[in-house]
Structures are given as structure tokens and as C-alpha cells.
Amino acid sequence: MLENIEQIVNRLKNETNDLTDIIYRKKTIQKKNIYIIYNEPLTSSDKISDFIVRSLNHIEQEKIKTAHILERIENNISNFKVKRIQNYNQICFYLHRGFTIILIEDEKEALALETKANIARGISQPQTENTVRGAKDAFVEDYQVNLGLIKKRIKTNDLWIEGLTIGKYTATQVGVLSIHGIVKEDLVNQVITQLKQIDIDGIIDSGVIKNLIEKETKSIFPTIITTERPDIVSKALLNGKVAIVVDNSPYILIVPGLLNDYFKTMEDVYGKGMNITFTRIIKFLAFIIALFTPAVYIALITYNQEMIPTDLLADFATQRDGVPFPAFFEGVIMIISFEILRESDLRVPSFSGSALSIVGALILGDAAVSAGIVSPIMIIVIAITAISSLPFTEYELENALRWYRLLFMLGGAFLGIVGVLAMTIFFIIRLSHLESFGKPYLMPFTPTDIDSLKNSIVKFPLKSLNKRPNYLSNNRTMQRRKK
Amino acid sequence: MMKKVKWVLPWLFLLLCTGCYNYRELNQIALTSAIGIDKADDGEGYTVTVQVLNTQKQGSDSNYSGSQPKFILYEQTGPTLQHALRTIILESPRRLYVNHINLLVISETVAKDGIKEILDFFARNTEFRKDFLVVISREASTEDVMQILTPLETLNSKNIHDSIMADAKFYGMATKVTFEDLLNTYLNQRTNIVLPSVEVVGNTKKGEGEDNIKQSVPDATVKLTPLAIFSGEKMMDYLTEEESRIYNYVQNNIQNTIVTTDCSENGKFTAELISTKTKLKPDIENKKISIQVKATASIKEINCNMNLLSPDSIQLLENKINTEIEETIEKDIIKIIQTYKTDIFGFEELLYKSNPNTYKQLKEKYGEELIENFKFEVSSKVKLQTKGNIVKEITR
Known part of the structure; x- marks a missing residue:
């Protein structure tokens, strides 16, 4: 399928209308033609020249010739993230995510090497949810960084992430986070089903997803919490809520959002x-x-x-x-x-x-x-x-x-x-x-839930808030008192 | 979408169909604070005086403020109260808003002719609250009483209202009678109406001018005078100041008052009574009503040389106060009953409640003179608690 590399390069050039941002570099390694293809704005040319080109030159200079050039490159390249790809669609997929593709003549598979450029801003202070006390980091536009901010706080195998790609053109990465064993499974399934039903050209921000899954016309009151604070997300996850992380958005969605939740800030915990x-x-x-x-x-x-x-x-x-x-x-x-x-x-x-x-x-x-x-x-x-x-x-x-x-x-x-x-x-x-x-929406006031009422208008001392709300979790014990 | 519109539109129209019932902007109403009722000059019908708050904005120029009167009086005469009240619109650019009146002034002449029509009018009319105070204007037309500009509280009606409340609380001559109380007393056949009264002291003509509140000694003020008593719907007479206070003692209206009596042959002392409580105990079999007064007292002034540290002198003073209270109450009750021949205290009601059957028998036997046949036993228990900051007479 991928044997004829000239044909693939031509097809790619055709489809992208000869986009000058995509760089094709032809090279010969051990008498075989290879193409190095990468998307310039998304890639770091340092990484390409440091790792890929240097490794390839090294292979070229080796005296022992091999027939299995693909394995040779895969094993010797000084790049950690290497993926074998089998078809044209995958080439496009990785190309648009900042990978460098190596096409090798007469091989059935090609290689995708991670060479992403760092085009996200650094972690900064929260802009809209200031607290006097509490963590000062906020989410940024990068999916991996955002996940990292949460994973840094919750270190367990039970933090399950269901990844989805939504948007015909934007192909935005969306992750559904929940803590297995705390969250009610049907809530997670409901969220995933709702997300899978979305068929849209592009997801620009988590706000788009929010409007699509909460049924915008139903009420003008918000039913999904949006936050830029990782500590709020972590607390919500621990309570049995579900978080939705969307790439390119510094706002993370938390479901369900009830009226009572909008009266709480992170300071309330401290x-x-x-x-x-x-x-x-x-x-x-x-x-x-x-x-x-x-x-x-x-x-x-x-x-x-x-x-x-x-x-x-x-x-x-x-x-x-x-x-x-x-x-x-x-x-x-x-x-x-x-x-x-x-x-x-x-x-x-x-x-x-x-x-x-x-x-x-x-x-x-x-x-x-x-x-x-x-x-x-x-x-x-x-x-x-x-x-x-x-x-x-x-x-x-x-x-x-x-x-x-x-x-x-x-x-x-x-x-x-x-x-x-x-x-x-x-x-x-x-x-x-x-x-x-x-x-x-009016939980815990009506229908009344005694345990959640302890943390509504009146906040009981933290020691007596030892149960998760039963509408969020079946595993309700939150803290055990040590004797 | 159409379905939603079809659903919402009728509700919207329903809202519009209300036509803003009872809608009135604040600058369309004349906020009335008091109503006065007088006899018409020709003797037919009533003259109604209303006191309307002047809610016009004072000019932004600070020199200008204060030159506007705080209230305006309108006066109209008509065959009925409502007629007179409605024709005030001839003078006033706005409709009267009477929900907020806090004072009803009835002139002496009207009261002497009977207040049944007034009671009927105010009870019937839905616009009035029933919690305004009622006073009699003594020897003055209601207009005179209502037009005096009173210092401290320039709004005349509030001045009268507040001084009745203050007096009832700290001295006990005036009685707070709301229209509701008045109506209830009137409807109860076994008691009679008592109303506080006011009079104008000084020069009425000068008192209505702006100058009245600019002087340290006002030309005219409105002063509380003792209670007016009624028999049925008609006013009979005024009590004296002491009788008025005795009335309030018996009615348990007094919270706080003063008692002055002798402490030696040539010295007097004044004690303040606080948390005064009076209990009436009827004994219909023996034709006796016992009145028990309990109070805590503190000495405010004493002009005899006494050592207040000794229990004996405290005992002596307590006895003096008790005797004074007992004697005056007993003397005045009998005097009121015999002079005015009207049961303002509600003793008959008390007897009726304690034993209706015996009461009916007695009533048949004695008729109107029932209460005159009763004896009164007054007992007073006053406890002297505070003696003031000094315990001995100041001498040098």
C-alpha cells in the first residue's frame, strides 16, 4: 500500500494544494529512497535535525548493509516516540499533529516520529476564579498539560480517561475523566454517548461541547460547571463527578452542575x-x-x-x-x-x-x-x-x-x-x-439529601462531611477517622 | 417553535389584560398623614381636614430648602364624610392616598354629638388601615390643631402620634387608642370609650406660620390633655390629669410612671415606677373588685433627710408609695364612677366574664347603677430597688 512513495507524496501534494508549510525532503539511505515529511508550523526543526537527520546519517554511514531498513531506522533513531503506520490516512493524521513521517521505498509500513513544537503558553494564574487561598495554577490550551495538572493531583490507576476525537475538520481531542470505583458508571456512559452523538465541523472550545451536550434551549441556567482550576476538577472527580477535557480550551467541563454547586468556591474547602x-x-x-x-x-x-x-x-x-x-x-x-x-x-x-x-x-x-x-x-x-x-x-x-x-x-x-x-x-x-x-437541579434542597445538605447553605466541619452525595456515587465513604 | 408561541402568547395577553389594576405612580398620589373631622359651620354635615405630606423635591439649591411647608392642609365640607373627603380633589391635584394615615382628629363638638357615623365610615371603607390613633381636639377646631407647625417633629400628625406614644410609655396620662380598639370598645355594650385629647397652647394664628418652628419658644404648640370619656357614642366630659392616670393604672396600661408623695411632714419624694402590673380580681358574690398593683420603684428625688441604707427607711418609703397608690386609686375610681356615671374601666365586662349568670341577675336588679354598689379593694406592692447614686441628703 505504501510501497510507491512518489505516488503518496504526489497525492499529498495534490490534496494540500501544494501547501508550502509541508516540507518534503528526499534522501537516500543505503540505496533506498526515503522521504522525510513534516508540517513546519507544528514541528520543531531542532528536533528533526538533532534526532532524525543525525540518526539517518549515522545509519547511512554504517558499513553493514541490511535489507530491513525499516527496522533498522526504527531501532536506531534517537527519538522516543516512534509509530509504525500502515495507510495514507494515518500519514495525514500524524502529519497534522506535529509528527514527522518517514516514507521508505518498497516498505509496507512507514514511520511517524514525534517532533512536536511547543506552541502552548505556560501555566499561569487563574484569570476568572481567583481565590485568596489555594493553588494558583490554571489550565492552559494544551490537552496534555491540562491532563497533567489533574494527574499530578490524583495519582491512581483508577483515574480513567476515555479519549474521543470530535470535529470533522478540527479533529479535536476530547477526554472524559472519571475515577473508577467512585463515579456511577451510567453517568460516564451517558456523557460518552452524548459526546459520540456530536457531529460537527469543528470544536473550537469546550464551550461548544457544553452547549451541544447540555441542550442549550432547555434552560438559561447553566447545568454544566466550567472551571479553569485543576483543584476544582480534582475535588469534583473525587466526589464522583465527570470532567471533560477539551484540547485547545483552558476551561474544563464538570458534570453534573447543580444550582448548589455554583455557590461554592474552592476556598469553601479550605x-x-x-x-x-x-x-x-x-x-x-x-x-x-x-x-x-x-x-x-x-x-x-x-x-x-x-x-x-x-x-x-x-x-x-x-x-x-x-x-x-x-x-x-x-x-x-x-x-x-x-x-x-x-x-x-x-x-x-x-x-x-x-x-x-x-x-x-x-x-x-x-x-x-x-x-x-x-x-x-x-x-x-x-x-x-x-x-x-x-x-x-x-x-x-x-x-x-x-x-x-x-x-x-x-x-x-x-x-x-x-x-x-x-x-x-x-x-x-x-x-x-x-x-x-x-x-x-435543586438537589440537595429538593429532593432532600441530608448528607449533601451538610455542605449547602450551612457548611459543616470537614470531619463530618465524610460521605459522598448519594446521587453521585455508590461508594459513599469519603474519609475514615483514624483512632 | 409555533407550538411554543401558541403557548406563550395567551399568557402574555392575559398579563396585558389585567390593565394594571390599581396602578398608581408615587407622583400621582397625595400621601395623607392625618384626617380631621369637624362640624360644618352651618351645622349640617361635616368639615373634613386632611393633612397631605408635601413630597415635592426641595430645590437643589440648599438655600431654597426649608422654605417649603412639610405638609399641606385641605379642607372641604360635605353632607357625608366620604362626600367631603372626595371633594378635596377640587383643591388637590392628586387623589388622596389614605392608607397611611396615622392620626384621626375628632373635634369636641362632633364627639359630643356622637361618633357613630365616623366609626361606620372608617370601618366600612376598605382603603383605611385600622391602626391609626384617634384623638379629640379639645376646645379647638380640628383645623387649628392640625395646622400648627410643631418643632422637633415638623409633621404635625406625627408629632401628636409620637407624643401620645411617648406619654403612654413614660407618664401614663394619655392612652394609646387605635381605631380598632375604639371600634371594639364601642361594639362592646359593657364598656365605654375613652379617647386622648389635645389642645392648642398659645397663639393659633402665629402657630401655623413658618416662624413657629424657627423660634426657641414656639408661639403655639399642641399639648396633650387628659382623657375624654364617652357614654355610648357621645362624649361626656374630660377627666382630670390624675384621673386619667388612675384610669391607665386600672387598665394596666402603665409601664413606667412617677409617684410623688410625702416622706415627712414637710418633705416630698418622687419615685419612678417601672414594670408596673395591675391585676383585677372580681368577686361578684361579695360585690367586691380587688385591684392589685405590682411594681418596682426607684427613688428619683427625695427632700427629707433619710438614711436610705437602713431597711427601716426603705420600708417606710415603700409603705408611703403603697398607701399613696392605694388611696388615690380607690378614691378616684369611686369619684369617676359617681361623677360621670359611666363605666369606662370595663368592670362590668370583667364581672360578666367571671360569672355571666350572676352578672345578669345583678344587672336586672341594679340596672345602670350596678358598679356603684361595688366595693373596691386596692392593694399595692411596690418594691424599692434602686436608691440613686447618693444615699444621704446633700449638706455642707
């Missing part, structure tokens, strides 16, 4: 139970404030004034005096301005960030009030809402809150407190209805 409980309460409060404040404010001041204490109502009335818009419209203006500001702040280069914040703070805060377009109290309401939607590391969760906030506001604007209540019922129904890989 901190004292009592202190973490306080932080969690603050976070849940922030969650509720971010959802309800504008809606409740609008409902109260346009329908249910009787629910506000007299003095406060007088204050509200004084502040709203002269504001030309209805309260709902006023709220929407402010929310939209804030969202524009936030989006701009994310996109602009950091050197123009200060200009943005000055304009934002002055125009939105001060000038709008002085001009009488919005009331100061509305600024306070939107500000508290805005800061309350930020303490979550999961960006998708923050974004999901925005839609529900608007929905609640709509309910408040049409029906007052009753409307907010109606929307709350709708919201709770939607959340309870949601599932992440077969696990109820």
Missing part, C-alpha cells in the same frame, strides 16, 4: 465551616437580591404603597418627584445602561477602562439624578442589584439572572406584588423541572 457558612448565606442573599430587588421596588411603589412604612414612603415620594417616567421604565433604562457598561467594560482594552468607569459613574450616577431623569433611590436599587449579581464565578449564572430579573420586573409592573409572586412560582417550577444529566 475555610472554617462557620466562616464559610456566613459567606454562603451572603451569596444566597445576593442571589435573591439580584433577582428580586428591582421587581419588588417597582411593585411596592406602583401598586402596594401600603406595604412601605410611612416615613420611607414619604422619602420615596420626595425622591420620585419630578421624574418623568413610570417607575418600570425608569428601572429598565437603568438596568440597560448598567448592562451596556458591564459589557463594554469586559470588551475594552484595560487602558481605556478608567475612562469608561468615569463616564459610567458620572453619567449614570450623578448627572442622571441631577437632571431629574431617574430618582436617586432607583440608582441605589440598581446598584445593589448589580453588585449582588457579581459574586458568582459562573458567568452563565450571572447572565441567567438578568433574564429572570427582567421577568420579575415585568410581573411587578403589571400586577404588583401579586405579579412578582406569580413569577416567583414560575421561576421555582422551572428550576425544579430542570435536570443536569439526570440529577435534579
